[in-house]
Amino acid sequence: MGAWGTGFYSDDYTMDVRDNYLDLLRKKVPPEEAVSQMEAQWRPNRDGEQGYLFWLTIAFLQWEYGHLLQERREKALTILSGPVDQERWREASSKDQQKRREVMEKLAAKLQGEPEKVKKLRPYTHKRLPWQAGDVLSLRLGRECEPWHGGTYAWPFDDLYTAVVVMDVWEEDIGDIYDIPVVAGYYWLGAEEATMDALEGIPFLRGDDWFRGREEQKRYLYSANIPYRMDRLWYDLKKIGHLEELPIFPPEEWDYEKKTNGWGLINQMLVMEWLLEGRTIPHRSTWSDPEADRERAWRRAQAYFKGSDSSSKALLERMRVFLFEGIGEEELQKKKQEEWEGLQKRYTDPIHQKRLWVAIFQGEEPPFLIRKGKET
Numbered sequence: 206m207g208a209w210g211t212g213f214y215s216d217d218y219t220m221d222v223r224d225n226y227l228d229l230l231r232k233k234v235p236p237e238e239a240v241s242q243m244e245a246q247w248r249p250n251r252d253g254e255q256g257y258l259f260w261l262t263i264a265f266l267q268w269e270y271g272h273l274l275q276e277r278r279e280k281a282l283t284i285l286s287g288p289v290d291q292e293r294w295r296e297a298s299s300k301d302q303q304k305r306r307e308v309m310e311k312l313a314a315k316l317q318g319e320p321e322k323v324k325k326l327r328p329y330t331h332k333r334l335p336w337q338a339g340d341v342l343s344l345r346l347g348r349e350c351e352p353w354h355g356g357t358y359a360w361p362f363d364d365l366y367t368a369v370v371v372m373d374v375w376e377e378d379i380g381d382i383y384d385i386p387v388v389a390g391y392y393w394l395g396a397e398e399a400t401m402d403a404l405e406g407i408p409f410l411r412g413d414d415w416f417r418g419r420e421e422q423k424r425y426l427y428s429a430n431i432p433y434r435m436d437r438l439w440y441d442l443k444k445i446g447h448l449e450e451l452p453i454f455p456p457e458e459w460d461y462e463k464k465t466n467g468w469g470l471i472n473q474m475l476v477m478e479w480l481l482e483g484r485t486i487p488h489r490s491t492w493s494d495p496e497a498d499r500e501r502a503w504r505r506a507q508a509y510f511k512g513s514d515s516s517s518k519a520l521l522e523r524m525r526v527f528l529f530e531g532i533g534e535e536e537l538q539k540k541k542q543e544e545w546e547g548l549q550k551r552y553t554d555p556i557h558q559k560r561l562w563v564a565i566f567q568g569e570e571p572p573f574l575i576r577k578g579k580e581t
Contacts, residue, residue: 271323334384347439353527412474495573531575
């Protein structure tokens with residue numbers, strides 16, 4: 206039957222009809238035109254088992270939003286006075302049948318009364334991207350490398366910078382329309398923000414978003430995401446220049462997958478390729494002052510998680526504990542061992558494995574790291 210409860214909207218069919226109707230209203234389709242479009246699509250009069258729910262849902266929504274027509278009210282009340290809903294629930298328990306009757310009686314009582322005042326739904330909007338193709342953006346290696354969150358092999362990359370160029374933009378229609386940037390990452394790392402001069406002649410990153418260690422799976426172009434507030438904070442996203450002529454990539458690169466990815470994916474792919482090739486990691490000047498770096502990390506965390514929701518508070522507390530209380534030596538070694546075992550399965554080349562092992566077990570750790578059970 207597709208129902209998980211006796212409530213009117215505790216039903217796949219009624220929920221889908223409701224969402225469809227409200228979606229059309231938010232697209233500024235007039236109510237009766239919306240009903241006509243939906244009737245052609247849903248064909249409720251041909252659905253003997255649950256088509257009646259279509260008309261009840263439409264009537265209830267129009268009553269709720271203040272534009273119920275008298276003919277639709279009468280049609281719904283005729284349905285409610287008949288046995289069709291009771292017949293549909295005949296195999297339910299007597300207790301559920303009684304609850305369902307009460308639900309439908311309340312619905313009938315509402316439809317017999319005056320409709321609600323007219324309600325306006327927020328129309329869908331187009332979330333425009335602040336950049337265009339050819340714009341070059343500075344991108345800080347953020348959350349994926351933060352010592353409290355990222356893999357230990359990524360810790361030395363915390364607070365370094367790279368850059369990307371916007372290659373294309375596509376629209377994602379999920380009600381509101383979002384401009385989604387397609388970017389190519391520079392194969393570059395620096396202790397400071399990139400400059401256009403520093404990026405001159407730098408190759409682009411070929412990364413594998415599934416981290417399978419296979420050359421044939423690597424690509425240059427990846428869809429990122431519209432820059433939300435948290436993205437700007439995590440990654441210090443900002444425009445640093447513009448290319449009048451876009452870089453040239455193989456034709457097959459333009460057959461990119463239209464699927465949004467977090468900006469951190471670019472960071473993760475860059476970190477992994479950097480380690481696999483055994484490249485030297487730029488050293489951050491801030492790591493020369495443990496206390497200053499700890500306070501910097503804490504201030505940034507407070508900016509990230511200033512929301513009052515429980516998830517934000519939990520993440521902030523997790524970072525506070527790591528920064529000011531530290532991590533147990535046994536817990537840290539277990540974390541490193543788990544990372545090594547996971548990467549060892551993905552990357553089977555002996556040279557790659559050796560470099561990853563060194564990065565995990567001998568890589569530089571933040572000077573402010575407090576290791577419980579061992580001298581800092």
